[in-house]
Structures are given as structure tokens and as C-alpha cells.
Amino acid sequence: MKLPSGLPVGPDAPWLAPLAGFSDLPFRVLCRENGAAVACTEMISAKGLVYSLRRKEGGATENLLRTVPEDTPLVVQLFGAEPDFVAVAAREAAGRGFVFFDLNMGCSVPKVMKTGAGAALLRDPDRAAAVGRALFRSAGEGRAGCKLRLGPEAGSSVYLYLARRLEDEGAAWLTLHPRHARQGFTGSADYAALEKLARSVSIPVLASGDLFSAEEAVKRLETGVSGVMFGRGALSDPGIFRRYLDLRAGHGPGERGGAPGVDFLLRHARLARSLSPERKGRGGVPFSLLKIRSVAPRYLRAFPDVGRFRSALARCADWDDFYALAREFFSDSDFG
Numbered sequence: 001m002k003l004p005s006g007l008p009v010g011p012d013a014p015w016l017a018p019l020a021g022f023s024d025l026p027f028r029v030l031c032r033e034n035g036a037a038v039a040c041t042e043m044i045s046a047k048g049l050v051y052s053l054r055r056k057e058g059g060a061t062e063n064l065l066r067t068v069p070e071d072t073p074l075v076v077q078l079f080g081a082e083p084d085f086v087a088v089a090a091r092e093a094a095g096r097g098f099v100f101f102d103l104n105m106g107c108s109v110p111k112v113m114k115t116g117a118g119a120a121l122l123r124d125p126d127r128a129a130a131v132g133r134a135l136f137r138s139a140g141e142g143r144a145g146c147k148l149r150l151g152p153e154a155g156s157s158v159y160l161y162l163a164r165r166l167e168d169e170g171a172a173w174l175t176l177h178p179r180h181a182r183q184g185f186t187g188s189a190d191y192a193a194l195e196k197l198a199r200s201v202s203i204p205v206l207a208s209g210d211l212f213s214a215e216e217a218v219k220r221l222e223t224g225v226s227g228v229m230f231g232r233g234a235l236s237d238p239g240i241f242r243r244y245l246d247l248r249a250g251h252g253p254g255e256r257g258g259a260p261g262v263d264f265l266l267r268h269a270r271l272a273r274s275l276s277p278e279r280k281g282r283g284g285v286p287f288s289l290l291k292i293r294s295v296a297p298r299y300l301r302a303f304p305d306v307g308r309f310r311s312a313l314a315r316c317a318d319w320d321d322f323y324a325l326a327r328e329f330f331s332d333s334d335f336g
């Protein structure tokens with residue numbers, strides 16, 4: 001199923017969540033290769049985007065916007081509290097070929113909240129609706145949605161009220177991570193809230209929150225949501241998309257074992273090396289390798305020698321070191 005704008009939304013179109021620090025270009029491509037139908041960028045400051053595109057010089061925002069043709073359809077997630085900035089950011093990004101946008105109404109990091117953006121918008125539904133309206137109009141019909149939490153804290157759930165307003169303003173879809181902002185990631189996702197939301201609006205609703213297995217994600221469809229968005233579950237195992245799709249197609253999902261983790265690590269490394277800018281980071285180590293150093297342990301939880309591998313990985317100064325290490329530890333794997 002696709003929105004009239006061409007964006008796949010539905011039970012057989014699992015999305016990769018926006019994940020600050022993680023849903024960068026190499027990881028998005030890795031997830032797409034494993035069945036993600038749509039991927040979101042990390043959240044990007046609307047203001048930062050406007051200034052950075054005007055300065056026409058690299059920098060952090062340019063990096064967050066790096067993409068390649070196979071990285072489509074891509075949803076650019078913006079955060080901002082000022083309607084004008086959000087509208088201009090979407091317009092300028094559209095001028096660079098970006099088509100789909102999402103507005104962050106869930107981030108509870110103080111740096112974001114204190115600007116009035118992210119989950120701070122849940123405290124001010126009028127502003128939230130105004131920022132939403134600005135984005136939906138600027139992006140064009142069917143091209144922008146919002147990602148919400150339940151409300152600022154327990155006892156102040158605004159999601160149903162806000163969702164209806166955002167629908168009236170022209171949101172093409174809504175994603176709900178059914179926790180309050182104050183909760184962070186504690187407690188558990190409130191599935192009943194997903195059901196209420198799915199019943200209250202007529203635009204597609206995507207379920208986010210605690211989807212750590214293909215089975216849980218399939219079960220979540222029973223709440224009446226249109227589709228699912230994988231976050232942390234995909235971080236440690238991009239194979240979750242394929243297993244979810246297999247389950248949906250009536251085939252049992254494949255086993256999750258130790259070996260696929262190594263395969264994901266090696267594929268991620270290859271993508272990071274080919275798709276990242278050639279920048280050097282800390283200690284003159286390629287930026288892409290620093291990234292792999294930080295993500296590797298996630299893939300290797302089932303690997304018996306993970307501690308020793310980690311320490312050796314921390315000493316890798318370049319990609320030759322990395323592949324020498326990989327050969328030593330994963331002798332059965334194909335390094336091409």
C-alpha cells in the first residue's frame with residue numbers, strides 16, 4: 001500500500017525509525033537491503049538545515065542529509081519550534097531533491113526541549129499544530145507526517161487531541177511511540193494507546209516502541225495500526241525486517257544466530273567505508289571506522305569472544321587493521 005504521494009505505508013512496508021547517532025546513510029542502506037521499505041534520517045534541526053544549506057559548506061547538517069539513489073524513499077526528520085523555519089527548511093531540502101518529511105514531537109533530550117522543539121511541543125498543542133501546518137503545506141500533500149509520544153508526562157496525555165488537530169492540518173501519517181516524554185525509555189510501550197489512536201484518525205498510524213522481534217511487530221498490527229517502525233530492534237539486528245516480512249508472508253521467521261551478526265557487521269563496515277565522507281576523526285582514525293568501532297558490539301552479542309574482539313577493535317587505526325582483525329576472528333567469513 002502506498003500513499004498517493006508514493007510513500008509505502010502499510011503492514012508489508014516496515015519502516016526504519018529515526019535514530020539520532022545511528023540511522024545514518026550506511027545503516028539505512030543496510031536496513032533497506034534487509035527489507036526496510038522506508039527509512040528516516042536522524043533528526044535534523046530545521047534552523048541548522050536552513051543555515052547550513054545557505055552557507056553551502058559541509059558540516060554536521062550536510063552529513064545528516066547524505067544520501068544515495070538506493071536510499072529511497074527517505075523521510076527527512078526535522079525538529080523545530082518555529083513554523084517559518086520548519087517551512088523554509090522543508091522547502092530548501094525539497095529544492096535539493098528530498099521529498100518526504102517528518103516532524104519530531106517526541107525527543108526529550110534537554111538540548112532539544114529547551115528550544116521548544118521535540119517533546120516540548122506536546123506541552124503547547126497550538127504551537128505543535130502551527131509547526132505541523134507549516135511543514136505539511138511546505139512539503140506538499142501526502143508528503144509529511146509527525147512522530148509523537150503520549151504527552152509530556154503521566155496524567156497529561158495529549159496525543160489523541162493533538163493527532164486529530166494534526167490530521168486536520170494535513171498530516172499524511174502519524175507515528176506514535178506510546179510512552180510519555182518524561183519516561184524516556186523506561187516502563188513499557190502502551191499498546192492500548194496505539195489502538196485508541198488508530199481508531200481516532202483516518203490517516204495511517206505507525207507503531208513505534210519496543211518492537212524487538214518480528215513476532216511482537218506482527219502482533220502490534222492487531223491494534224489496528226497501519227504499519228510498524230523498527231528502532232532499537234533493528235540496531236542490533238537489521239535482519240528483523242526480513243523476518244517480519246517472512247512472518248507476514250506466512251513463512252516462519254529464520255533463526256537468529258551468531259553468524260548473521262558477523263555478516264551484518266562486515267556488510268555495515270563495507271557500506272560505512274564506501275558511503276561515508278573521507279574525514280578523519282579522533283586520533284586520525286577514519287570517521288567511518290570510528291563508527292564501526294561503536295556499532296560492532298551490538299552485532300556480536302552472541303559471539304563468544306566479543307570482549308577480546310572489542311579491545312582489539314579499539315586499537316584499529318585504519319581499515320587494513322580492521323580487515324586483518326576480522327580475518328583473525330571470523331575466519332569462515334567472506335571478506336571479498
Ligand SMILES: Cc1cc2nc3c(=O)[nH]c(=O)nc-3n(C[C@H](O)[C@H](O)[C@H](O)COP(=O)(O)O)c2cc1C
Pocket residue numbers: 017018019020021022041042043077104105106107147177208209210211212229230231232233
Ligand atoms: C539512540 C536512539 C536515537 C533516537 N533518535 C530519534 C530521533 O532522532 N527522532 C525520533 O523521532 N525518535 C528517535 N528515537 C526514538 C525512536 O525512533 C523510537 O521511537 C523509539 O526508540 C521506540 O522504538 P523502539 O523501542 O523500537 O526502539 C531514538 C531512539 C534511540 C534509542
